[in-house]
Amino acid sequence: MSEATKTLTKGDLFKHFMLGYSSETAYNYERLQALGRANASVDLLNKLYDTKEEKINAIQKYFVFFNTEPSFIGTVIHGIEASMEEQIANGAPIADDEFNSIRTGLMGPMAGIGDTVSQGIVYPILAGIGCSLAVQGNFAGPIIFELGYKAIMLGLGWYMYTLGYKQGKTAIINMLRDKTLDRITELFSIVGLMVVGSMAFSRVAITSPLVWQFSESAFKLQDAFDMLFPGVLPLLITMGVWWLTKRFKPTTVIAIIFAVGIVLALLGVITTPL
Numbered sequence: 001m002s003e004a005t006k007t008l009t010k011g012d013l014f015k016h017f018m019l020g021y022s023s024e025t026a027y028n029y030e031r032l033q034a035l036g037r038a039n040a041s042v043d044l045l046n047k048l049y050d051t052k053e054e055k056i057n058a059i060q061k062y063f064v065f066f067n068t069e070p071s072f073i074g075t076v077i078h079g080i081e082a083s084m085e086e087q088i089a090n091g092a093p094i095a096d097d098e099f100n101s102i103r104t105g106l107m108g109p110m111a112g113i114g115d116t117v118s119q120g121i122v123y124p125i126l127a128g129i130g131c132s133l134a135v136q137g138n139f140a141g142p143i144i145f146e147l148g149y150k151a152i153m154l155g156l157g158w159y160m161y162t163l164g165y166k167q168g169k170t171a172i173i174n175m176l177r178d179k180t181l182d183r184i185t186e187l188f189s190i191v192g193l194m195v196v197g198s199m200a201f202s203r204v205a206i207t208s209p210l211v212w213q214f215s216e217s218a219f220k221l222q223d224a225f226d227m228l229f230p231g232v233l234p235l236l237i238t239m240g241v242w243w244l245t246k247r248f249k250p251t252t253v254i255a256i257i258f259a260v261g262i263v264l265a266l267l268g269v270i271t272t273p274l
Contacts, residue, residue, distance in 0.1 A: 005090055006047075006048050006086065006089045006090055007086070008044070008047065008048070008082060008086050012043070012044060012047055013079075013082055013161070013162070013165060014158075015043055015044075016040060016041065016043065016044045016078065016082055017075065017078065017079075017157070017158060017161045019039070019040035019041075019043070020037075020040050020070055020075055020078045020157075020161070021070065021071060022036055022039060022040055023036035023037055023040060023070040024036055024070065025039070026039060030065075031063065031064065031065050031066065032065060032066060032067035033066050033067050033068070033070065034062060034063055034064060034065060034066045035063070036070075037062050037066055037078075037081075038059055038062035038063060040078070041059065041062060041081065041085070042059070044082060044085060045058045045059055045085065048085055048086060048088075048089035049089060058085070058088070060096075061096040061099055061100060064100050064104075065104075066103060066104065066107060067107060067111065068106070068107035068108075068110050068111040068114065069110060069111045069113075069114025069115050069118060070114075071114070071118060071153050071157055072114045072117050072118045072122070072152075072153055072156050072157055072160070073110050073113045073114035073117060073118075073156070073160055074107070074110040074111060074114045074160075075157040075158070075160045075161040075164070076106070076110060076160040076161065076163055076164035077103055077106050077107060077110060077164060078161055078164065079160070079161040079162060079163065079164025079165035079166075080102065080103070080106070080164040080165070080168055081099075081103065081164075082164075082165050083164065083165045083166075083168045084099055084102070084168070117156075118153070122149065122152055122153075123149065126144070126145045126148045126149050126152075127145055129141075129144060129145070129148075130142055130144050130145030204233075204234035204237055204238060205234075205272050206233045206234060206237060206270050206271075206272060207222045207233065207270070207271055207272070208221045208222045208225070208233065208269060208270055208271070209222070209268060209270075209271045210222075210268070210269065233270070241253065241257065244256060
């Protein structure tokens with residue numbers, strides 16, 4: 001009589017996914033996230049394996065060097081782990097070396113993409129929105145930042161996890177083939193540029209007080225800017241700072257901003273509204 005197939009429920013998978021956010025709780029510089037991943041897999045292994053010896057053998061393969069972005073994109077590896085563990089428990093001949101070669105082969109690329117999405121796009125966008133509201137005394141600022149960040153992290157993280165579980169090691173190949181990761185990165189980049197642009201317009205509060213008198217009429221430069229090209233000064237300053245950052249160190253750029261700003265203010269070329 002054949003043994004019943006061992007299957008992970010959606011609840012098992014979700015618990016394994018959530019425990020993945022503890023991947024760095026046992027962080028050390030010898031194995032980095034290895035102990036955290038082992039800890040996250042304990043309940044999964046208890047569900048799939050019957051004897052104590054089987055569970056010990058199963059968890060030992062996690063005690064190797066492992067490090068990736070564990071929250072947004074890297075969760076696809078966690079899903080692949082669950083898929084392979086389920087296959088092993090049902091008799092699939094997946095050796096420990098093969099198990100870890102798949103994990104270690106993916107951890108670098110997923111870390112690069114995941115860090116770009118989480119630290120380079122999502123965090124700055126939401127922090128910018130939250131800070132803009134907070135400086136105006138709006139308590140919704142930090143709330144939007146926290147809830148928004150967690151919602152995107154959990155939503156995208158769960159999507160990547162289930163993708164890894166359902167498609168296994170072919171998930172990444174399929175994602176690269178149909179450019180899913182490229183579209184995700186491009187989407188967040190576009191949103192980020194929109195937010196940065198709106199923040200530059202609203203937060204770089206620079207105007208020009210220059211006025212030229214012509215007989216009985218006066219020509220106000222700022223009024224002309226507002227009619228023809230609203231926000232042109234913040235745009236020029238933002239683009240100028242971007243150009244400087246490509247050529248100088250941040251401390252040098254800050255010094256240049258201070259120097260140019262003070263000189264132009266003393267000459268009456270620019271001012272900031274009170």
